[in-house]
Structure formats: C-alpha cells, structure tokens
Amino acid sequence: xxxxxxxxxxxxxxxxxxxxxxxxxxxxxxxxxxxxxxxxxxxxxxxxxxxxxxxxxxxxxxxxxxxxxxxxxxxxxxxxxxxxxxxxxxxxxxxxxxxxxxxxxxxxxxxxxxxxxxxxxxxxxxxxxxxxxxxxxxxxxxxxxxxxxxxxxxxxxxxxxxxxxxxxxxxxxxxxxxx
Numbered sequence: 001x002x003x004x005x006x007x008x009x010x011x012x013x014x015x016x017x018x019x020x021x022x023x024x025x026x027x028x029x030x031x032x033x034x035x036x037x038x039x040x041x042x043x044x045x046x047x048x049x050x051x052x053x054x055x056x057x058x059x060x061x062x063x064x065x066x067x068x069x070x071x072x073x074x075x076x077x078x079x080x081x082x083x084x085x086x087x088x089x090x091x092x093x094x095x096x097x098x099x100x101x102x103x104x105x106x107x108x109x110x111x112x113x114x115x116x117x118x119x120x121x122x123x124x125x126x127x128x129x130x131x132x133x134x135x136x137x138x139x140x141x142x143x144x145x146x147x148x149x150x151x152x153x154x155x156x157x158x159x160x161x162x163x164x165x166x167x168x169x170x171x172x173x174x175x176x177x178x179x
Contacts, residue, residue: 012060012067019074020057024050026081030088035097038159065144072148073155101171109168113161120157124150 004011027050030036037043042050060067088096104112127149134140 008064009060009067012064012071013057015071016057016060016067016074017054019071019078020054022078023074023081024053026078026085029085030081031093033093035093036088036100038163040159040162068141068144069148069151072145073152076149076152101167104164104167105171109164112164116157116160116164120153123153123156127153 027034027037027042034043034046045052056070059070091099127146130142130146130149134142134146137143
C-alpha cells in the first residue's frame with residue numbers, strides 16, 4: 001500500500017493508460033468506422049482524436065484529484081464498452097446501427113431521451129448517496145469518486161441524447177444514410 005501512496009500519480013497514470021487503451025481498443029472492436037460513437041468530438045475527428053486522448057493520462061501529475069475523477073470515469077466507460085463487444089462483433093456496427101434506427105423510428109425521440117434521463121438520474125443518486133455518506137467532505141477520496149459518477153452520468157446522458165437525436169433526424173429524413 002505504501003508503494004501506491006508514495007507514487008500515487010504514477011498509479012493513477014498507469015490506471016488511466018490502461019483504461020484509455022481499453023476504451024480505444026474496444027471502440028475499435030465495436031465500431032471501427034465510428035458509426036456507433038456517441039461522443040460528437042470523436043465522431044468528427046476520428047481515430048487521431050482517440051489516440052490524442054491518451055494525453056489525459058498526464059492529468060495526475062497536474063492534479064491527483066482530477067486524475068482520480070478521470071480514472072473512475074474511464075473505468076466506467078471501459079466497462080460499458082467491453083459489455084458491447086461480443087454482440088457488435090457478432091452482428092457488426094452497420095447492422096446494429098440499422099436496428100437502432102428501426103427502434104428509434106418506432107418510438108418518440110423525446111421518450112427515449114426521458115428514459116435516458118431517468119437512467120442518468122438513478123446513477124446520479126448513487127453518487128449523491130455516496131456524497132451523503134461521506135458528509136460532503138471534499139478531503140475524502142470517496143467524495144471525488146461520487147463527483148466522477150455524477151460527471152459520467154451527465155456525459156452519458158448528453159452524448160446518448162445527441163446520438164439518439166441524430167438517429168431520429170436520419171429516420172425522419174428517410175435517408176437511411178449512415179453518417
């Protein structure tokens with residue numbers, strides 16, 4: 001344990017490097033053409049941007065709290081990505097995207113976004129509960145874990161909502177075009 005605490009920045013750096021590589025690798029496995037990428041910046045700037053995100057591994061040398069927050073978020077992103085690999089490798093990103101378009105076309109975009117909001121709010125409740133348990137003490141590392149969970153829930157809601165709205169626009173136009 002002393003080894004970790006004495007070299008905490010390096011511990012966070014290593015965790016970030018591993019989780020960033022997992023995120024990049026699993027993203028490539030599930031959506032090599034980035035059709036399913038929900039991050040609009042990553043969709044726009046493609047794979048060079050993905051590799052550029054490795055620079056966030058340096059955050060712990062600037063601020064360990066920020067490094068911990070980013071590591072927790074990266075762990076959750078990696079977990080979500082790994083969960084999708086088996087199915088998307090089986091049916092392919094284009095087929096999965098077509099299924100999403102079909103499902104969005106049979107639903108209200110607003111209803112889908114409301115469900116995403118509820119999901120994010122429930123995850124936010126986990127963070128809030130953790131904050132309550134530590135008495136909102138910023139000196140407690142668990143408080144910053146909670147902040148990371150809140151940020152993850154917010155970003156997940158925003159990115160997925162934008163993704164669903166984009167699919168909804170495609171369905172409404174009837175283009176069938178994958179952008």
